[in-house]
Amino acid sequence: YPLEHYLATTPAAFEQDEQTHRIYQAFRDWFGIKTAFQVSDSDVEASELAGATRGYLVLVNHSNGVKKVSVTSTLHLGSLNWITPDGAKQLRSSGGGWEMEIAPYDAAVVEWKNQ
Secondary structure: OOHHHHHHHOOOHHHOOOOOHHHHHHHHHHHOOOOOEEEOOOOEEEEEEEOOOEEEEEEEEOOOOOEEEEEEEOOOEEEEEEEEOOEEEEEOOOOOEEEEEEOOOOEEEEEEEEO
């Protein structure tokens, strides 16, 4: 019974405490797959566009509440810039990651460059 079929037929599946994301995490852990970026909250989706020495990370908050998330990376990050309508804002990385807040149903674009 495919997980996606279950979620598609469950009314308001993501408006309650839903834990199906843990199945995907368990498979990644079991096979030893490490993604370049990890986010501390399953309501926030992370997707990257990567080049050889730089790229962009798009974070999308799918919830109706503000999310303060920790983002960690397996990459050796040099600089991080949060791209906003008002221009780029530098983010400070500590221990291979950073924290940021994302408004409800909003997104954030972060430009990263290798060291």
